[in-house]
Amino acid sequence: MFKLIGALLGYYFFGIFGAFAGYFIGSIVGRVIAYGVGGVNPLSSHHRQTVFLETVFILMGKLAKVDGHISKDEIAHVEQFIQKLGMSAEHRQRVIMLFKQGAAPDFDYEPNIRQFMAVCGHTHSLKQMLLVYLIVMAVSDGSIDFAEERLLVDIARHLGYDQQAFKHMLDMVLNQAHFAGGQTTSATNLDDAYKALGVSKESSDQEVKRAYRKLMSQYHPDKLMGQGVPEDMIAVATEQAQEVQVAYDLITKSRKQ
Template structure:
């Protein structure tokens, strides 16, 4: 519908070239509106994978530069990230180029997020995984400063998260990271386990089970690949599911569930 309207407006004001541009712009609007109505995503899996990867590395660069400088810890995190993805030397160079693009002074990330929403925005899981990767990146140097959190909030807003939903996801991801392999237990480990699942000590056993199953479904490799997540990034989602499993096991043991 919009592609016809914008094509006619473009023809009226700018001629044939304007009609062409109007038709293209209207097509994107129609697709985006269709996603909200539950229509089938017209983009191929390869297209979604490409846009997902580009968005991840561009926003990693933007996030690393948010506080004014890129720390060695952040560089090491990106290097480790690419290593875990098993990237070829050619793909590593492309990823580094995207990272530098995002880190450039004054870089506007809005167009890339708009493209992400058009191509990948029909499923909340891909948007959530994008935020998860960026949150982990933000704390790669041991802390998250105000500029980094502000950028994350802005990205979350583009992805459809209200402030409270973003805060809950942020707390969950940070708490889940405490259950990464090799992390020693602490005095607050059980509290972290509840936060990792997005529940509280007052939650019932059934509520905890539902939260656990929901998270495991969101991190499920087959589901994420079916929605367009690049296969190389599945290992990272698997690591998050292992953290969720460790947190749930601790809660279950403490409650004799």
């Protein structure tokens, strides 16, 4: 309505060019009146967060059951994940129901992926964080079997990742996990650190720093919240950032020696 009024007033006073200007100004006025000075629909962010959260737990259920059974380690991982989110009893029951829905025999997850892409697909960070959460889930019982990896590859394909790009991400996330809790525990830690950042020993200092900054930006709380990751899930992303930090510190220390 405000666009039309603006266009008519602009045309009346200034002609055809005034109509275009009036239409543009009217659209701004409409957004301000509807959503405040920022002009952003407050429901859109909430909707993205809801879809993101639902997709995470549905696909976690699918992933846990894809090999035919849900292990105790996978159940423990989901419980721990829920605890980290600090959910109320009501929300906890909701996400458990979503997990069970995804774990149901012959459950078709593609409609959920399509909904996710429609609502969140324009945001690279949301697609990437969804895959990160699922990879961490898959490895929670110690390894990723063939059925789990095949499902992850298919999910990644729906999200726009080719097999090579997914393999690169998988390798980074798996090696980042070696630095959980800030620990370095094996002689191969330096090799793991390079893989965690997606670089190699032959990479220059500038390339290593660039890869580190890119990952830290990917896991940055403000950026993730701004793009639709629910606030409760930021703590999990922060853990990933800490693993990246430990890996980077190990690399920089080794290069100074």
